[in-house]
Amino acid sequence: MLRLLYTLLLYVAAPIALAATMWRGVRDPLYRERWGERFGFSRTRTQVPTIWVHAVSVGEVQAAAALIRELRKRYPDPPLIVTTATPTGAQRVNALFGDAVRHVYLPYDLPGAVRRFLDRIQPRIAVMMETEVWPNLYRECGRRQIPIVLASARLSEKSVRRFRRISSLFREALNQDLTIGAQTRADADRFIEVGAPASRVHVTGNIKFDIEVAPNVRATGEALRTAEFFGRFVWIAGSTHEGEEDIVLAAHRQLIAKRSDALLVLVPRHPNRFDRVRQWLGQQGMAFVCRSRGESAKEDTRVVLADTLGELLMLYAAGDVAFVAGSLVPIGGHNLLEPAALARPILTGPRNFNAPDIAKMLFESGGALQVNSADELAATLAMLSANPEKRAELGQAALGILEMNRGAVARVMEMIEKAEAVSRER
Template sequence: MPRFFYSLIFLLCLPLILLRLLYRAWRAPAYARRWAERFALGGDLRAGGIWVHAVSVGESIAAAPMVRELLARHPELPVTMTCMTPTGSEQIRKLFGDRVGHAYLPYDLPWLQRRLIRRLAPRVAIIMETELWPNLVAECRRAGVPVVLANARLSERSARGYRRVLPLVRPMFAALDWVAVQSAAEAQRFAALGVRDTAMTVTGSIKFDLKPSPAVIEAAAQWRAGWGQRPVWIAASTHAGEDEPVLQAHRQLLERHPRALLILVPRHPERFDGVARLVQQSGLSLVRRSRGAQPGEADQVFLGDSMGELMQFYACADLAFVGGSLIPGGGHNYLEPAALGLPVLSGPHRFNFAEISQLLEQAGALVEVADAAAMAAQVQAWLDDDVARERAGEAGRKVVEANQGALEQLLQGISRLL
């Protein structure tokens, strides 16, 4: 009965959802395309194989090693990936081209999910992290499709939100066939919401199984060689409200290191132009990646306004600030810079990656900063002390290597359900 009312409310809110989609299309034109897929029509669906759902860019990148292994281990089974955002869609196509099918996930109404599942006829549905929808899970169960929650994470904040609607979500959690969860603390939260103990394994995070591409590292080395001997730091995946303190910290840093270069990579493409204006208004000289130019000696900020190149930007830097953490966004993937041996800065809001960030912090690889002054001071400290900076970066790399192995456990669990 709770799911009936959920579906009814969702249906009644659909005009508002479509208006919001129109508003997002006004800001980012890609949202205006492929609307039929949001109603389970069209799309490149490859029936009878493996279905992977990754909501957006971060989840698509996290899923990539798993998808590559599934394609290699089960070549007879086609893979279809769904997502919710144009940036996620672009990332999937950049990662896999035509090797996988791809479409947007439809809205979570039972007849739309039923239509998608009927067209896909998947052997297994793999949902990345926490992108759970009551009707999606219920319709998979009705169709006899096993559902795996892969690389599952659940912050205390998210768990509190689920507990407010427990009558609706408990059947959804109880219906999951297998949850590969990142940590024991998160496993307890999932169990409290209804996941069966027998259907859950603590595997760790597959994000630890990140292996930077040699081609990316080589391309970054070529970029960096053309910039001369200058200190470089990166502020990656920044959100609105974070660029200002980052630029303020960079201005302070330039007083001691006048040749320092900041690579600034906003999280969302619709913010690229606005952030470029913000840099110019701050009085700092700017070069944009989208224009095809490389930073010259006089340039102080390199704006990473491109898609799919974050690891290459990281590989150019001496240290990294990871965004979504100065504002209450929960942070982003700290393991990407750590895997490259970069010391990491984070704001205080790390709840999306609490356990991972704590591991890095305890190893001396991550330092929390609360504002521009603290950020500038720590960036300067690491740039002034090569030994301390390299020690912190190596500590982070060791944390990544010591926690690898989750991907193999995940793949074995999926194979048992195929």
Template sequence: MAISLALSAYLAFSARATRYAERKLADRLAAGKEDEDRLDERRGIPSEPRPKGPLIWFHAASVGESLSLLELIRRMGEDRPELNFLVTTGTVTSAQVMAARLPAGAVHQFVPVDVLPWVRRFLDHWKPDLAVWTESEFWPALLTETRARAIPMVLINARMSKASHDRWRWFLRPMVRKLLRKFDIAHVQDDITAGYLRRLGLPAERLHVTGTLKEGAAALPVDEAERTRMARHLNGRPVWLAASTHEGEEEKVLEAHIQALRVNHRLLLILVPRHPNRADEVAALIDRHRLSVARRSEGELPDTDTQVYLADTMGELGLWYRLAPISFVGGSLEPIGGHNPFEPAALGSAILHGPYVTNFVDIFQRLTEAHAARLVTSPGSLAEAVTDLQNPDKAAELAHAAWEVCSAGADVTDQALEMLLDRLDSAPRLAP
């Protein structure tokens, strides 16, 4: 009885919540969290036609989750050229990244807000043949309506934090139990997540611990001509990278760079904020530290006097990881949760990180056990690590160990690919 009451109450509210959802959308738009030109997509109104033929729908939370899908989508498209792909996400940044990175035969849309009329409008148009979730935040109306249409549903690359588990367990356990049972199969990243999902009600026989899909992701792309041009321009100058930094971290990174400059005055820091819309704020911070700066977004290149190169553009991390033998992975000196360390590992850059890595705790643990990354906790320890790794042998040893950890899990994508194609082949085809 509790199961039906919890979910029924939510769905009853969702069916009549369009005015409430419109107010929330307006608030998010005012806060810069929505794309005004594509706001209708959040109402379930498509901005693209449905392609003819079978359609696989992938839903991801944001940038990290959506990027982990790219290699899987590429390989599915190679194996089955007749397939089409829809990727939905909920953040403006993820939409920008997907626009630049999705392969041919794939389209991006913002996921509809979890309001039943909008969800139904979305599904009426797209009619996916298979629905694939790549996150562990479960939207009840979206899941319920998808299953009601007999669309096969699977969960891949799942990871659940303790906080998320506890929230579901103590307040909404009856609801999440019913939602989880809508998935036919679940590939999860680690034993901890598997335990959480079993406790919340997902049958054990549907659970498979496969590791993180990010392990099988292709290396970040690069414009090879631009890499060659930048490498010639730097002309062997010592470089280190601070990638995907957040508010509060740039201050510490710049303090570390000032200390490292006392040992090597030629050292260049390439600083890549996670959100380029913060670039003016970061540039002002660099000026306050009395460091000379050049900005990528303005077409500038670092000269011999430049101490910080502010790479305030989207989609170029593949370039910077290839140019920098040492990379600090941001989101880890502040309680953000860290970012994907396999991106620098796959491109031969030695990894430094802070203590806040809950988003990738299992990966960082494996890197630590393999002596494949270094933990830093302050500007001083970051400066010390950057200085020490100016020794090319030490940087190469660390980078090679990380590459071995990264490549050891490449079969995760193989397993996901095989499972998804099997589910597609065994499912009844829906008429578009």
């Protein structure tokens, strides 16, 4: 009965969701493309079994990159399908992997859409990142005997409370041919609490710690620093959101008063906000340049607007300090391990509930510092700008935490290989 109600509600909500997607397409044409895939009408068809990985958006794609590369290495023959829910996720897939994988949008969790999708991509195993549990999709995978691995899985206390309200629906989903690789023991216990069989839940760690920084990323960052930022104190505000740019710029004004050569590289999180942030910067009376226009930072430039995609890691490599945003507004924070992989000192706000364990480890090790306001951000930046030894100490502590926690990809791959071997024997 609950499944029927859930599905009926989805049929009501699907046209609304599609309309919202089309509306977003007014500002971002990418949202108008390939909308048929939302209903399972994928242009990608394969006659041979595939390996399928789902990563909902940019952050999950970046986190899954090391795992996808390992899958490509271990399974070079079957096509590798990567699905996302967002166009920015699709762009990141293309930037990271090009033609080595095929991208498809994940359909809405409607029975017909799910069947059409699976008919077209023919997965022999499904690897779902983090907390992607879809009852109709999982049920259809179970019916077709497609094993599912939930990789780097996490479940918050808030999600547990939500799942309890519809426990029978998610208990059924979690009792398919599903293996869960949880990030922490607490995550594993929560999955068991909401109905996953304990024998199928393992603690594998967080694959975000297995981040790989390509040599060309470091080299390009160093080249940019030499060409445009040389001799200046450069800080990167990565993945900022609405309302956060005001705080960041207020801090930068205070920093400039103490260090006139300071340069801010501002990286908004969402491409559909690039135009608005560009217009807003134009009203602030501060000299800025835009990377999308190919403009170079000059001596009088105070802000570089990175209104481009896929450059954040390179920009972290070019800077002295990384402020990881989404943390001064109620977003939950973004990936703290990207600057850690480059041994950059990390500043972040108090709202890091998307990855509280990572934030806690970095704070306790001295690899990251918390700032709660524009004044605190400015004061901490001023302190670090005058103290290169402290910057190096923070950066090395952050890198140490990352190195200490590597290995999740290998543990997840063991789960995948066991599940995939059983699938081939059927």
